[in-house]
Amino acid sequence: MAVDTTPLSPHDPDAAQGRPAGLVTRSVRSLVPAAAGVCVIAYLCWGGLNHDVRYSLGGIRTAHRAGLAASEIFVHRPLAYRWSIAGLDALTVGPSAVRETVMRLVVAALSLGAAWWLRAGLRRVLPGREPGAVAAAVGAALVCAPAWDFLQPEWVAVLVSTAAVGAALAGRRTVLAVSLCGLLLALAVLMKYTTASTALLALVVVAVLDRRRAVLSAAAAVVASSAGFALAVRVEPRERRWLHEFSALNPHSVFRTGFGVPQAHELLRSLANEALLVPVVALAPVGLALLMRDAATRRDRWVCPATAVLVLVVVAGTVVVQGQWFLYHLAPLPVLGAGLWALAVTRHLGRHGRAPTGPVAVTALLGVAVPVVAGQPLSWRTAHAPAVCAVLAIAVLLALAAALTTGRRPAGDPRPGRRSPMVAGVALALVTVIPAWPTTPYSFDVRHSGYTAQERVRTAKDLAHRLDGLRTRLGPDTPVVYLAFGDTAYFLGNPTRCRYPSPAFLQRTSYHAEVADLTSFGENLRCLDDPAARYLVVDPGWFPLERVAPAVREAVGAAYDCTGPAAFSAAGLDICVRRRPAAP
Secondary structure (H helix, E strand, C coil), X not given: CCCCCCCCCCCCHHHHHCHHHHHHHHHHHHHHHHHHHHHHHHHHHHHCCCHHHHXXXXXXXHHHHCCXXXXXXXXXXXXXXXXXXXXXXXXXXXXXXXXXXXXXXXXXXXXXXHHHHHHHHHCCCCCCCHHHHHHHHHHHHHHCCCCCCCCCHHHHHHHHHHHHHXXXXXXXXXXXXXXXXXXXXXXXXXXXXXXXXXXXXXXHHHHHHCHHHHHHHHHHHHHHHHHHHHHHXXXXXXXXXXXXXXXXXXXXXXXHHCCCHHHHHHHHHHHHHHHHHCHHHHCHHHHHHHHHHCCCCHHHHHHHXXXXXXXXXXXXXXXXXXXCCCHHHHCHHHHHHHHHHHHHHHHHHHHHCCCCHXXXXXXXXXHHHHHHHHCCCHHHHHHHHHHXXXXXXXXXXXXXXXXXXXXXXXXXXXXXXXXXXXXXXXHHHHHHCHHHCCCCECCCCXXXXXXXXXXXXXXXXXXXXXXXXXXXXXXXXXCEEEECCHXXXXXXXXXXXXXXXXXXXHHHHHCCHHHHHCHHHHHHHHHHHCCCCCEEEECCCCCCCCCCCHHHHHHHHHHEECCCCCCEEEXXXXXXXXXXXXXC
């Protein structure tokens, strides 16, 4: 019997020190990122939900208490989204903070599930570690979504589209794969209709990897989207009218203003803000350069920039069409950027034996520097925004130059650097988690730039505390009509029989008089005549009675007493009392 007398290699530390040490090392390497992920998710649960999601949930909950289903009310979101978050909300019980934590945990699990499905699909078309790396980066980007993005229709569409890409590519049965993909893409489209652009981006990704399945998935998505909209109209006939009148609520839509220098300026500012707060978006050109450099064929070399240009045009076009310049309209970019970075670095590592030092170093530097800069007061950020953008551009250019000149594996080094994957993973984690930092603002210096997760938690606790006293004074089950933003209904919780729990059509007349001509305006106005409502809850900061349409002021004055001794103010709200009908 032959005996192996080969000495232990000095280059194999695990063998030299015994397997237990190697097992410990591997266990530590697995536990550290897992523990970090748990900490991030725990913090995100503490951070709660953004005000727009509370707007929708507040309307759904208060109307439900009065007997109206989510399908019957208007909360500025289509039926598919209302059903989705109402279903999610139905899984929760208890105080608002507990319910928000449960929702966060459920959505985090769904995000990881979508990433797992994506990995399963990518394993059929990508080699080695690439599917796992891309899926991990995408899953992390979904879990660590910017606070303003999370659970917005645009973000939900990204989540669903991620699963759709996995469904399209996974499995050997093409018919089942494209059918599932089509259904998921239809759901993404129906989240807000403008989210059709997100479904298109998912199809672009599938087309790069499997053109046949992309075409079949697109056909399935068209059929499913049409059927889904028909179902929505069947369930709630107003859905067709609400879709038509959505744009009328937005006077800044490009269809009204056209696209000129002001719109181009706002678009560039929005993109710059996104790049500042989500560095993987700024680093997208670096990832493209690495992929082009490592491309095996000429076709592969040009597919990358062509796809990137198409993605940018689609996303920018969606933002321009809406004309509101909210950063959550850019929700696909953080996820696409994270996936692109992971693919580029992993492919470079596999082909050259080590991670690209320059790009990884710049990524890590941004991961440390951006939270510090983003956490500065708004006045500082506004004053120094041009300089910060210039520094970011220089950093990206340096990383790009390094990506184009980074060296290959030395001839005498047959093995990859053992720490390269870990260092690259840490760098990506640093930039991916930036949106989850408590001091990261909703935007750097544009819309809601004064909002941070930390500030929103304080504001929510203060509002909830102040409204507790008002709820006790009114009676928790007393029907009311809200002339307030939806988060007031969310924290107050009194039932309302109005189909417009937050009166968007009435409020818009304070700066867009044409809304008063819409059918939904009249329907919203009739809520003031509901005899069951004993109080009118007015937020004067959001609903300035002196500036809305005269018909609204007249209806309020006829039905409610807002100046008499019974009226009062509390928690920053004006409470009007229903007038008693005149004696016959």
